[in-house]
Every structure is written in structure tokens, then in C-alpha cells.
Amino acid sequence: MSKSSAQYSQYPQHHPHDHGRAFQRRLGVPAPATAIPLPAPDDAYTIVHAGKQVRFGPVVFWxxxxxxxxxxxxSAATATYFAFRDDVLTRLIARQAEMQYAYEDRIAELRAKVDRTTSRQLLDQEQFDQKLDQIMKRQTALESRATALGAMPDVTGSIPRAAPQRSDASPSTPKPSPISDTVIFVAPPDREARLESRAPSVVAAPTSQFAKNQGFDNVLVRLTTSLDQVERRQMATLSAVEESMDSRMRRMRSVVSDLGLNLAHLEAAVPRSAMGGPFVPVKLTANAGPFEKQLYRIHTTRAEMDRLNRTLALVPYRKPVIGEVEFTSGFGVRSDPFLGRPAMHTGLDFRAASGDPVRVTAYGKVVSAGWSGGYGRMVEVDHGNGLSTRYGHLSEINVKVGEVVKIGQVIGLVGSTGRSTGPHLHYETRIEGEAVDPQKFLRAGVRLSAG
Structure with a gap:
């Protein structure tokens, strides 16, 4: 098919003048050259088939x-699609499966992470609750220790305290005013080891509330540090008390020994008060800590000290008159005030004003109360175990024979009866009836009152 349809026709076109040329060709005569007629040029396309021509315009043709x-x-694309369709679907399915697996793996990883976080939070919460519970138990233990310390009387004077108010209003029970005020012991009001560092009080937050890492850890550290300080102070207090008690026990035993007294005999002479009850031995628990052991030792020492105090209550180491100690005459050989010759003075003469109260220096029983020669009006008190004291030149006697007297009780008034040159108190200390220097006992009282 071309623009000149005659050149591409399968069969030539017949013309009326071609009959002669056909005959000449059959005879072998060459035909004269003639020009082939060309169709008129135009833009149409012609299709010739079996003598038929179909003409197309260029638009239709294209x-x-x-x-x-x-x-x-x-058709080619369709063939290609169907040829590679299975591979494409396989790759798409594989890609989809890969993406699904990736999502599932990611979800599993996130779930595992959430589980780990939850487990860590639960573990942290559990640890926080355990620490807080330990702190609460420790605080309770420290508070009970503080209560035990507060209930423990101060038998040593090792902890500073304000001077207690003493009642001197009643003339029948005045203060004994000895050199050593170590007979009656009162617990100091400020002895208790307080938990001043507890603020705020250790009150557990709701256990369901999660302990935020850094904040609550700092709170626990501060609480633990505060409780450590309280515990150290309590242990230091106990150590000071124990050391002071041990020191006082040594002084008390040494005083008895220096005075030449038999401690066992003195203890046997101590009057027994009305006490009783079942015997329950003191013992430590198996899980007792250092504080409990030290407190046990202190209680044991305190019980022994109480026994020694009751024993020493029979030893006349206190002053028989109030005020400053001033002697007008000591124990031993002196010039007799009446005769001017050397003579043995069997006691101490205390300077005092007429009418000043005279107090007994130890527990005992009055064995003599009346006029006794050169003593004038005199009171003698038997303290047991061979110990006795005499109070002479009294202007007035306030006790009777057989009366049991207590430390500091007024037994008479200072005077100048008997062989005396003026108002004073003649005071004697005797062991097994033998006069001994009262200053020896008074110095023992000073030693006991020290520290």
C-alpha cells in the first residue's frame, strides 16, 4: 500500500488498446515503449484487492x-502479565507476610518491654515497701529503747540535770543536808533519748503508690541517716551510764573497804522491807542485740547498786548539821578547855548556833536519849554491825529510846549542856564501842558524792 496504487496492484488494469499489444507479445514482437499512466497525486490511501479498490483518508488510516x-x-502487556503473574503475586504475598511478621515482632518486643518495665516497677515497689517496713520497725525499736532509757533512774548523776526542788516546808521531814547527797536518787526529767530527728514522722505512704526512683530513695536515705544518729546517741548514752555506774560501784566498794567495814556483815544488818513475789530469773533473748545486752548489764549493775545503797545507808558518812562544815575542835589529843591539860577528844565539835537542828547521819535505832554526864543531853543511835553515833550538848531531845530513825531525821537541837563552853554539837562515831575519827567517814561521803 502506497500513494501510487497502480505500482502495488496484484493485477494490472485493462485498457481497450492493450489487445493489440498482447497479440504482439505472443508473436515475439517487442512492444513499443509506452508511458504508464500515474494516478493523480492526492492524500488518500488505496487498498486494491481482487480488482476492488478501497480508499482511506489519512486520518482514518492513522x-x-x-x-x-x-x-x-x-496484547503484549496482557501476555507479559499472565506470564509473570504468579511471580508478582508470590513476591507481594511474601512482602505482605514479611511486613506482618515485622509488625508482630515489633508488637512482641513492645509487650516484652512493657512487661520488663512493669516487673521492674513492681520490684522497685516491693523493695521500697521492704525498706520502708524496715525503717518503721527500726523506728519502733528506737522508740521503745528511748522509753527504756527514760524509765531508767539516774543513779549515777552522769547526765547533767537541773537541781530538783526539795521540800523543806515541813519541819518534821527536812533535808538531811549531808556532805554527800547520794542516798536518794531521782531520775532526771531530761534523761530520755528523744527522736528529735524523726520529723516528719515515718508514716508509710499508701503501698500502692509507686516509689518514684530518685525522690523516694532520697527520703529513705535521709530517714535511715536520722535513725542512725538516734541509735548512736542512744548507745552513747548507755555507754556513759554504764561507765558511770561501774565507776560509782568501785567507789562504793572502796569506801567500805577503806573504812575497815565488813560488807557482808553490813548487808546482813540491812533491815528488810515488806517485799515479795515469785522468782523470775533475768535472761536475755537469743536475738538480743548490743543495745539489749548493754541495757541488761546496766539493769544488773543498778540492782547491785541499790543493794549497796541500802547497805551504805547504815554507814554514818553524812553531816549532822546543815550548812558549811566548820570544826571548833578535831578528833584526838587536845588541851582540855576547862583544865588546860592534854586530853583525848573522842569526837568532832561542829560550830552551830543554839537551837539549830541536829540530824541523824544514818539509819538506826535510838539506844540512849537523855542526860549523860559531860555530854549533857545526848542521843546515841545504833546503826548495826557495831556502828554507832553520839550527839552531845543538845539543848533539846526529840526522840525516844527504841525509836527507829531515818537519815536526816531531826533528833534534837544544838545547845551547850554538860561540859561545854558554848553552843556547839559534839559528834562521835564509834565502831564496836571504840571512838574513831568521824572525819574518816565524812571524807568517805565526799568521795561517794564525787562525779
Whole structure:
């Protein structure tokens, strides 16, 4: 197919003048050269088949050609799609499966992370609750220790305290005013080891509330440090008390020894008060800590000290008159005030004003109360175990024979009866009836009152 349809025709066109040329060709006579007529040039396309011609315009022609080309391309694409369809689907399915697995793995990883976080939070919460519970138990233990320390009387004077108010209003029970006020012991009001560092009080937050890492850890550290300080102070207090008690026990025993007294005999002479009850031995628990052991030792020492105090209550080491100690005459050989010759003075003469109260220096029983020669009016008190004291030159006697007297009780008034040159108190200390220097006992009282 071309623009000159005559050149591409399968069969030549017949013309009326061609009959002669055909005959000449059969005879072998060459035909004269003639020009082949050309169709008139135009833009049409002609299709000739079996003597029939079909003419197309250029627009229709190219539409047909384009359609054929498109159909061919579509056929090729369709063939290619069906040829590779299975591979594409396989790859798509594999890709989809890979993405699904990746999502599932990611979800599993996130779930595991959440589980680990939850487990860590639960563990942290559990640890926080355990620490807080330990702190609460420790605080309770420290508070009970503080109560035990507060209930422990101060038998040593090792902890500073304000001077207690003493009642001197009643004339029948005045203060004994000895050199050593170590007979009656009162617990100091400020002895208790307080938990001043507890603020705020250790009150557990709701256990369901999660302990935020850094904040609550700092709170626990501060609480633990505060409780450590309280515990150290309590242990230091106990150590000071124990050391002071041990020191006082040594002084008390040494005083008895220096005075030449038999401690066992003194203890046997101690009057027994009305006490009783079942015997329950003191013992430590198996899980007792250092504080409990030290407190046990202190209680044991305190019980022994109480026994020694009751024993020493029979030893006349206190002053018989109030005020400053001033002697007008000591124990031993002196010049007799009446005769001017050397003579043995069997006691101490205390300077005092007429009418000043005279107090007994130890527990005992009155064995003599009346006029006794050169003593004038005199009171003698038997303290047991061979110990006795005499109070002479009294202007007035306030006790009777056989009366049991207590430390500091007024037994008479200072005077100048008997062989005396003026108002004073003649005071004697005797062991097994033998006069001994009262200053020896008074110095023992000073030693006991020290520290």
C-alpha cells in the first residue's frame, strides 16, 4: 500500500488498446515503449484487492494504524502479565507476610518491654515497701529503747540535770543536808533519748503508690541517716551510764573497804522491807542485740547498786548539821578547855548556833536519849554491825529510846549542856564501842558524792 496504487496492484488494469499489444507479445514482437499512466497525486490511501479498490483518508488510516498498534501493545502487556503473574503475586504475598511478621515482632518486643518495665516497677515497689517496713520497725525499736532509757533512774548523776526542788516546808521531814547527797536518787526529767530527728514522722505512704526512683530513695536515705544518729546517741548514752555506774560501784566498794567495814556483815544488818513475789530469773533473748545486752548489764549493775545503797545507808558518812562544815575542835589529843591539860577528844565539835537542828547521819535505832554526864543531853543511835553515833550538848531531845530513825531525821537541837563552853554539837562515831575519827567517814561521803 502506497500513494501510487497502480505500482502495488496484484493485477494490472485493462485498457481497450492493450489487445493489440498482447497479440504482439505472443508473436515475439517487442512492444513499443509506452508511458504508464500515474494516478493523480492526492492524500488518500488505496487498498486494491481482487480488482476492488478501497480508499482511506489519512486520518482514518492513522486511527486504524494506532488502534492496531495499541491492540498489539495491550496484547503484549496482557501476555507479559499472565506470564509473570504468579511471580508478582508470590513476591507481594511474601512482602505482605514479611511486613506482618515485622509488625508482630515489633508488637512482641513492645509487650516484652512493657512487661520488663512493669516487673521492674513492681520490684522497685516491693523493695521500697521492704525498706520502708524496715525503717518503721527500726523506728519502733528506737522508740521503745528511748522509753527504756527514760524509765531508767539516774543513779549515777552522769547526765547533767537541773537541781530538783526539795521540800523543806515541813519541819518534821527536812533535808538531811549531808556532805554527800547520794542516798536518794531521782531520775532526771531530761534523761530520755528523744527522736528529735524523726520529723516528719515515718508514716508509710499508701503501698500502692509507686516509689518514684530518685525522690523516694532520697527520703529513705535521709530517714535511715536520722535513725542512725538516734541509735548512736542512744548507745552513747548507755555507754556513759554504764561507765558511770561501774565507776560509782568501785567507789562504793572502796569506801567500805577503806573504812575497815565488813560488807557482808553490813548487808546482813540491812533491815528488810515488806517485799515479795515469785522468782523470775533475768535472761536475755537469743536475738538480743548490743543495745539489749548493754541495757541488761546496766539493769544488773543498778540492782547491785541499790543493794549497796541500802547497805551504805547504815554507814554514818553524812553531816549532822546543815550548812558549811566548820570544826571548833578535831578528833584526838587536845588541851582540855576547862583544865588546860592534854586530853583525848573522842569526837568532832561542829560550830552551830543554839537551837539549830541536829540530824541523824544514818539509819538506826535510838539506844540512849537523855542526860549523860559531860555530854549533857545526848542521843546515841545504833546503826548495826557495831556502828554507832553520839550527839552531845543538845539543848533539846526529840526522840525516844527504841525509836527507829531515818537519815536526816531531826533528833534534837544544838545547845551547850554538860561540859561545854558554848553552843556547839559534839559528834562521835564509834565502831564496836571504840571512838574513831568521824572525819574518816565524812571524807568517805565526799568521795561517794564525787562525779
Amino acid at each position: 486511527i486504524v494504524v494506532g488502534t492496531v498498534v495499541l491492540l498489539g501493545l495491550w
